Amino acid sequence: MVSSNTSIVVDDVSKIFTMHYHRSLKQIMVAKVRGLPLSETFQALTDINFEVEQGESVGLMGLNGSGKSTLLTLINGVLKPDSGTVKTRGRVAGLIATGAGFHPQLSGRDNLFLNAAILGMSEAETHRKFDEIVDFADIGRFLDTPVSHYSSGMSARLGFSIAIHVDADIFLADEVLAVGDKPFKVKCMAKMQEIRQQGTTIFYVSHAAASVQHMCDRILVLEGGHLNYDSKLVDGGSVEGGIKFLHYDDEEPDAPGDKNGISALADSALGAEI
Amino acid sequence: MSGGAPTSREERREARASHPMAKETIEESRDGRKRNAAKRARKMARKKADSMPVVEALEAPQQTRVVEGELVTPAPAGGVVGLFKAPYLLRLLVRREIAKMYSASVLGLLWSYIQPGLRFGVYYLVFGVLLDVQRSLPNFAIHLFCGIVFTHFFSEVFNGGTRSIWENRTLVKKMAMPRETFPIAHVIVGYYHIFPQILLLFICCLLSGFRTDLTGVVALFLGTAIISVFGMAVALLFSAVNVYYRDFQNVTGTITQMLHFMVPMMYGWDRIAGFQPTHPVLVQLYLANPVCDSVILLQRFFWTGVNMADGDLGHNAELPPHMLERGGITLACCLVFLVLCQWAFSRLEHKFPERL
Numbered sequence A: 001m002v003s004s005n006t007s008i009v010v011d012d013v014s015k016i017f018t019m020h021y022h023r024s025l026k027q028i029m030v031a032k033v034r035g036l037p038l039s040e041t042f043q044a045l046t047d048i049n050f051e052v053e054q055g056e057s058v059g060l061m062g063l064n065g066s067g068k069s070t071l072l073t074l075i076n077g078v079l080k081p082d083s084g085t086v087k088t089r090g091r092v093a094g095l096i097a098t099g100a101g102f103h104p105q106l107s108g109r110d111n112l113f114l115n116a117a118i119l120g121m122s123e124a125e126t127h128r129k130f131d132e133i134v135d136f137a138d139i140g141r142f143l144d145t146p147v148s149h150y151s152s153g154m155s156a157r158l159g160f161s162i163a164i165h166v167d168a169d170i171f172l173a174d175e176v177l178a179v180g181d182k183p184f185k186v187k188c189m190a191k192m193q194e195i196r197q198q199g200t201t202i203f204y205v206s207h208a209a210a211s212v213q214h215m216c217d218r219i220l221v222l223e224g225g226h227l228n229y230d231s232k233l234v235d236g237g238s239v240e241g242g243i244k245f246l247h248y249d250d251e252e253p254d255a256p257g258d259k260n261g262i263s264a265l266a267d268s269a270l271g272a273e274i
Numbered sequence B: 001m002s003g004g005a006p007t008s009r010e011e012r013r014e015a016r017a018s019h020p021m022a023k024e025t026i027e028e029s030r031d032g033r034k035r036n037a038a039k040r041a042r043k044m045a046r047k048k049a050d051s052m053p054v055v056e057a058l059e060a061p062q063q064t065r066v067v068e069g070e071l072v073t074p075a076p077a078g079g080v081v082g083l084f085k086a087p088y089l090l091r092l093l094v095r096r097e098i099a100k101m102y103s104a105s106v107l108g109l110l111w112s113y114i115q116p117g118l119r120f121g122v123y124y125l126v127f128g129v130l131l132d133v134q135r136s137l138p139n140f141a142i143h144l145f146c147g148i149v150f151t152h153f154f155s156e157v158f159n160g161g162t163r164s165i166w167e168n169r170t171l172v173k174k175m176a177m178p179r180e181t182f183p184i185a186h187v188i189v190g191y192y193h194i195f196p197q198i199l200l201l202f203i204c205c206l207l208s209g210f211r212t213d214l215t216g217v218v219a220l221f222l223g224t225a226i227i228s229v230f231g232m233a234v235a236l237l238f239s240a241v242n243v244y245y246r247d248f249q250n251v252t253g254t255i256t257q258m259l260h261f262m263v264p265m266m267y268g269w270d271r272i273a274g275f276q277p278t279h280p281v282l283v284q285l286y287l288a289n290p291v292c293d294s295v296i297l298l299q300r301f302f303w304t305g306v307n308m309a310d311g312d313l314g315h316n317a318e319l320p321p322h323m324l325e326r327g328g329i330t331l332a333c334c335l336v337f338l339v340l341c342q343w344a345f346s347r348l349e350h351k352f353p354e355r356l
């Protein structure tokens, strides 16, 4: 049942993308004449059901194209589900897929204010946190150059810095730091641990099993748009169980040469517990 | 060189296919293509397994965070009305649009005055002097200026509004926000442009002698309301349609160009009124254009005001009859149209992120 500290409710959610093959009139005519379909649909998510309590830290894993980013965009409110409902309580912030929602022609400063406003911060609040955000992003004198001149790491830094300083109730992180350098990644993970400790709901998408294991107390595994593992519902489920479920640590039957190197790497990454 | 390339590629492919080991691999990948894809993905994922550093959880026990408020759908509550209730975001976007005009051009914002200024000059010379419209139309410059102001406003809103969502696609795709903000911001930018023009017009009128009456003042407000509501509606509708069919942003320029000839500014109303007996329907259609109505209402305030001060109220200085009633009806229609456009926008906006 929905209790008073439920943070996210995802109820029977499906998302179907329409892929449009033919756009110009000529292409449409040709397709009509040849009897080709004008568009094709793709079901990215199928009947997803789960609830997240406030303060829970949820890891979302799955192979490429399994629908992780799509699910996060639905929770973020950018997309609407085709069926089912998504509900959230409180302010939602975060970054979805690599790169922030910046306007390329605007300076970092303008984008900072714009993003903060979109995320629900008032003008006074933004001014108060401005220095903190800029310090954390550490983009130096590029603050007043257009974002199109930023390296991808720099815009990811700024985007993350804004999102994490919003004081959101729900924080979504989708491989945001894939382009960041190691020191910044460490800084971000530490910051995320900090807001996790403060009781923010965290949704963390990553392929890095060890990192998910340390950040999250629950794991969801998506496979081809189906939610196939929820450590809260499965008997004896755990984050480690979810990672096992993904078969990241499967034997590699046809690559004996590689095996030792990679498995050793993976083992160390998964931690000694496994 | 280029002639030899395909043959050598062919040869290479043949060589590869005839290689016993390679053949085996190809066969195998055909068999279990799906399994292999998954395997490859897993392999990649495993390589990434330690791509993120591990940071231990903090020692302190987790605090409980009490969140006020209900469970709601995370999609932003859209609607033009909602925008004006929380105007901070709108203000930021407007300031940004204006800053964009300044940037990377020497004359900056002056361009938005040079353009209508030049147009005014050309129309004045060609129609006023060359075709001698000014002889039959007293205070022709004011007559023309009124038309230029509102058609300029409408082109700004129509052109800018239509492109607005497409131009801000990086934001629309990633951030949850009321998307009406983008087209509506262009309406505000339009005000920003025409306010100094109206001021200038007013000063010119005062200098050449100006009188007004209640009808004139009502006409001024009615005209402004009509063009604002109509501009908003059109910007909303076409910004959304333009996401689906990018053709629209190419058409807007032509339409606004045509609009200059569809309002009585370089010719007097008497020219159109002359068709009343022979083509009554066409004349009514001409007057059904909200931009046309708002221009006439603006002329009722400024141009008629100057004419009244001159004491010259010949038949040429006349405007269509019952303009206030007509304006009221047009405003009501535009409001209905705005509601319809908002409805259409809300229907279309769900798919913006995936279509951009």
Ligand SMILES: Nc1ncnc2c1ncn2[C@@H]1O[C@H](COP(=O)(O)OP(=O)(O)OP(=O)(O)O)[C@@H](O)[C@H]1O
Residues within 6 Å of the ligand: A017, A018, A019, A042, A044, A062, A063, A064, A065, A066, A067, A068, A069, A070, A071, B353, B354, B355
């Ligand atoms: N706008 C779109 N139109 C059509 N198909 C889309 C669209 N966006 C996503 N998809 C499809 O939906 C599926 C899920 O995509 P999604 O980005 O959610 O995957 P993901 O789990 O985040 O993958 P990754 O690990 O690579 O980030 C993919 O197959 C993708 O092709």
Ligand SMILES: [Mg+2]
Residues within 6 Å of the ligand: A068, A069, A070, A097, A174, A175
């Ligand atoms: Mg993704």
